[in-house]
Each structure stands twice: as structure tokens, then as C-alpha cells.
Amino acid sequence: MNRLLRYCRINFKIINKKIFSFLSTRIELRTFLIISSLVVGILSGLASELLKNFVKFLEEEPKVYLNHLNLGIILPFFPIIGIILSVLVIKLFFNGKLSKGISNVIYLIMRKKSDIPREDIFSHYITSGLSIGFGGSAGLEAPIVITGAAIGSNLAKGLKFNYRTRTILLACGSAAGISAIFNSPIAGVIFATEVLLPEFSIPHFIPLLIASASAAVVSKFLYIGQIFYLVTEGWILNAIPFYIILGILCGVISFYNIKATFYIENLFERFKRDRFKILIGGLLLCALIFILPSLYGEGYLSVKNLLAGQFDRILPAGFTLKFIDKNLLIIIFAGLIIITKVIATSLTTSSGGNGGIIAPSLFTGAFTGFFLAHLMEYLGAAHLNHSNFIVVGMAGVLSGVLHAPLTGIFLIAEITGGYKLIVPLMIVTALSFFISKYFHRESIYAAPLVKKGIEFRSDKEKYYIQQIKINRIIETEFISIHPLPHCVR
Numbered sequence: 001m002n003r004l005l006r007y008c009r010i011n012f013k014i015i016n017k018k019i020f021s022f023l024s025t026r027i028e029l030r031t032f033l034i035i036s037s038l039v040v041g042i043l044s045g046l047a048s049e050l051l052k053n054f055v056k057f058l059e060e061e062p063k064v065y066l067n068h069l070n071l072g073i074i075l076p077f078f079p080i081i082g083i084i085l086s087v088l089v090i091k092l093f094f095n096g097k098l099s100k101g102i103s104n105v106i107y108l109i110m111r112k113k114s115d116i117p118r119e120d121i122f123s124h125y126i127t128s129g130l131s132i133g134f135g136g137s138a139g140l141e142a143p144i145v146i147t148g149a150a151i152g153s154n155l156a157k158g159l160k161f162n163y164r165t166r167t168i169l170l171a172c173g174s175a176a177g178i179s180a181i182f183n184s185p186i187a188g189v190i191f192a193t194e195v196l197l198p199e200f201s202i203p204h205f206i207p208l209l210i211a212s213a214s215a216a217v218v219s220k221f222l223y224i225g226q227i228f229y230l231v232t233e234g235w236i237l238n239a240i241p242f243y244i245i246l247g248i249l250c251g252v253i254s255f256y257n258i259k260a261t262f263y264i265e266n267l268f269e270r271f272k273r274d275r276f277k278i279l280i281g282g283l284l285l286c287a288l289i290f291i292l293p294s295l296y297g298e299g300y301l302s303v304k305n306l307l308a309g310q311f312d313r314i315l316p317a318g319f320t321l322k323f324i325d326k327n328l329l330i331i332i333f334a335g336l337i338i339i340t341k342v343i344a345t346s347l348t349t350s351s352g353g354n355g356g357i358i359a360p361s362l363f364t365g366a367f368t369g370f371f372l373a374h375l376m377e378y379l380g381a382a383h384l385n386h387s388n389f390i391v392v393g394m395a396g397v398l399s400g401v402l403h404a405p406l407t408g409i410f411l412i413a414e415i416t417g418g419y420k421l422i423v424p425l426m427i428v429t430a431l432s433f434f435i436s437k438y439f440h441r442e443s444i445y446a447a448p449l450v451k452k453g454i455e456f457r458s459d460k461e462k463y464y465i466q467q468i469k470i471n472r473i474i475e476t477e478f479i480s481i482h483p484l485p486h487c488v489r
Contacts, residue, residue: 041211045218058133080282082134131353138355148173251435254400281351369393
């Protein structure tokens with residue numbers, strides 16, 4: 001078997017070398033890069049759709065099977081089961097190593113010449129699918145971004161591209177991942193340039209557009225529809241003060257999310273044994289989801305319920321209190337969900353599961369906008385359009401957590417069709433970004449790099465200085481001069 005694998009690997013390298021030699025002599029480099037970006041976009045789009053279907057299968061089929069066997073009592077423990085399976089996969093198939101988070105991709109761009117290990121094409125795909133498919137409270141976006149980046153990086157390595165071109169294809173894979181999972185090609189391009197690329201120029205833009213667009217086509221072909229549907233008649237001028245309040249609130253919540261994430265991660269780093277992490281984190285996560293079912297999985301279903309006006313569905317089934325008005329109870333639970341979502345996400349990832357922060361940020365933002373609109377209506381201060389505030393709140397928290405306001409604006413405008421809300425989106429994302437950055441200078445992706453002594457994207461000069469290797473600039477080719485014996489006193 002090993003001989004067969006070795007034989008296949010050698011033949012693959014020979015074929016790859018011949019293909020590269022043929023193409024490089026007959027096709028201009030720019031054209032070759034365009035073709036490569038198209039391939040990366042298609043592969044990343046396929047990976048995204050496969051991951052979404054894998055998660056959907058895990059969310060539905062095991063429940064049907066267990067209910068058929070009258071074993072529904074196991075369902076509340078699904079999140080910890082997903083974490084255990086994820087840890088087992090990492091230990092058995094990936095040598096117990098898995099670098100999580102988009103900050104690691106940025107680190108590989110800056111310190112490892114955009115060289116992403118081949119295993120990352122599959123490791124994040126499988127572990128995130130198991131973690132979230134079984135109810136882990138995280139998002140698929142970061143894993144699919146890493147998977148797309150790994151596809152782009154490894155294709156570039158196979159084609160013998162240099163560091164600069166490899167970085168472009170890596171960013172193409174990431175943009176394609178965002179584009180496919182949200183069906184939002186513009187947001188995919190902006191995410192890659194705003195979050196990943198250390199410097200931006202027009203030549204980079206064309207491959208990113210092609211990769212992102214091709215991924216969106218693949219996604220549209222395999223899945224007709226979009227995550228959220230929004231019917232809006234636009235915004236009114238009288239609501240501007242409340243959008244300003246929402247922007248401030250989103251900024252404060254974004255800061256809280258960043259601090260809470262790192263605080264919980266640091267707590268779990270103190271556990272030396274994985275079994276304690278899994279047991280403590282998994283059981284706490286199961287308890288939180290049992291009390292607040294909206295925390296289950298990515299949470300997009302709860303956001304859809306809010307947009308559809310089904311506000312009472314955020315309450316646990318059959319939960320009522322006679323001495324509290326139902327609308328007030330909904331407001332209280334919305335506030336609890338805003339506070340606990342980041343805790344549930346951090347428990348999922350810190351205890352051994354895999355997932356990202358983008359979906360939880362969108363979820364938290366949606367509930368923040370709903371909380372403000374419903375509270376104002378309950379107090380009689382104003383009658384606000386709940387759907388508009390839900391959508392704009394999503395962009396606000398995403399902007400504050402990622403420190404990426406343009407990504408927040410265009411992602412929400414694309415996935416909800418809410419381009420009529422562009423002015424409120426601009427106001428809320430700008431305020432949220434400013435407040436979050438004021439209290440926490442680094443984004444949730446940049447902060448881990450700062451701990452390693454890396455400042456990312458402060459300005460181009462600092463970036464290029466950080467790329468310089470000291471051992472490469474020290475001159476070693478010189479003539480040694482030794483004094484003659486009679487010259488020594």
C-alpha cells in the first residue's frame with residue numbers, strides 16, 4: 001500500500017511538473033493567474049456547499065434516527081458529542097494538531113510565506129462540520145475561509161508560484177469561501193482585502209473578483225436561495241437617532257465579545273488535559289443551550305424567526321411567567337441571548353470544537369437590533385421597523401468584532417437585499433467600529449498576532465519591515481584582514 005501511495009505521489013509530481021512547464025511556456029503569467037483563480041474559486045465553492053450539506057445532514061438525520069429508537073433523551077448532549085468527535089478526529093488523523101482561527105492564516109501569510117499545510121484542506125472541514133452539525137454554537141465561515149485559503153495556497157505551491165502570487169491565490173480561496181457560503185461575491189472580495197491582504201493594489205482585485213464570482217455561481221447552481229429574506233421600504237429620517245444609539249450599543253457589545261472570547265480562551269488554556277476541557281466546556285455548553293435553545297448551532301434559524309416577526313419563538317418551548325408581561329419576557333431573553341452567545345461560542349471552540357466568530361457576530365447583532373427596537377416599542381418611546389434594526393445590528397456587531405466596516409456593510413446588504421438601508425448601515429457600522437477600536441485597538445483576528453509581537457496592517461512600511469529576515473540582510477561575504485606579526489606591539 002505504501003509503495004502504491006509513493007508511486008502515485010511521484011507520478012503526480014511528474015505530471016504536475018509537465019503541466020506547469022507546458023502552461024508556463026505558452027501562457028502569460030497574468031493569464032495563468034486568472035485561470036488559477038477561477039480553479040480556486042470553483043473548488044472553494046464546491047467545498048463550501050459540501051460543508052453546508054454535511055452540517056445539514058448531521059443536524060437532521062441523527063435526530064430522526066434517535067427519536068425513532070425512543071432515545072431522544074440523548075439530544076441535549078449532542079453538543080458535547082460533537083466536540084468529542086472533533087477531538088478524536090484531530091488526534092487520530094491529524095496528529096493532534098489543528099491551528100484554529102483566521103488569525104493563524106494571517107500569521108502564515110506574514111511569517112510562513114503563505115504556506116498553508118495540505119492537511120488544512122480537510123481538517124477544518126471535518127472538525128467544524130462535526131462540532132456545528134451536532135449543535136456547537138459557532139459559525140462555518142472561518143473554517144471554510146481556512147479551507148479555501150489552503151486550496152489556494154497548495155495549488156500555488158503545486159504550480160511553483162512565488163510568495164506574492166501564492167498570497168493572491170490564498171486570498172482568492174478565502175474570498176471564494178465567503179462568497180459561496182453567503183452567496184455574496186462583493187463581500188467576499190472586500191473581506192479578503194480588508195481582513196487578509198496586508199496591502200492592496202488593482203492587480204490583486206481581478207483574480208479576487210473572478211474567484212469570488214465563480215464560487216457564487218457554483219453556490220447558486222447547487223443551492224437556489226439565500227440565508228435571509230428581507231422586504232423593506234427603506235428607512236425614515238426620524239429613526240436616525242435610534243440608529244446612532246444602535247451603533248453605540250453594537251460597539252460596546254463588540255468590545256464585550258472580544259474581551260469575553262479571550263478571557264474564556266485563557267481560562268481553558270490552564271487545563272493541561274483535554275478531557276477536562278471537553279467535560280467542563282461541553283457540559284456548560286449543553287446547559288446553556290438547554291436553557292436558551294436559540295444558542296444551538298449557527299443560530300440563523302432564530303434570526304429568520306425574528307425577521308418573520310415570530311418573536312415569541314426565542315423563548316423556551318412552553319415557557320411563561322404569569323407575573324411578567326410576555327413582551328417584557330421576550331426583551332429579557334433577548335438580552336440574555338446577546339450576553340451568552342459569545343460565551344457559548346467560546347466554550348465550543350475552547351473545549352475542543354471548531355468554528356468561527358462571524359456567524360455568532362451576525363447572530364448577536366441581529367438580537368441587539370431586535371432588543372433595541374422591541375424595547376423602544378415596549379416603553380412607548382418609538383415604533384421602529386424591527387426588520388431594519390435586526391439587519392443593521394448584524395452589520396454593526398460584525399464590523400466591531402472584525403474591525404471591518406466595509407465587510408459588514410456589503411455582506412448584510414447582499415445577503416438580505418437591504419441596499420435601501422445603506423445609510424443606516426454606514427452610520428451603525430462606523431460608530432460600532434470606532435467604539436470597538438477605541439476600547440480594543442486590535443480586532444479579534446489581530447490580537448493573537450500582537451501577542452506574538454506582530455503588528456498587522458498598521459501601515460505598509462511596518463508591514464514590509466516585518467517581512468525582512470535579519471539573517472538575509474547581514475553581509476557575510478567580506479575579506480578577513482589579520483595584522484602582520486611585526487605590526488603587533
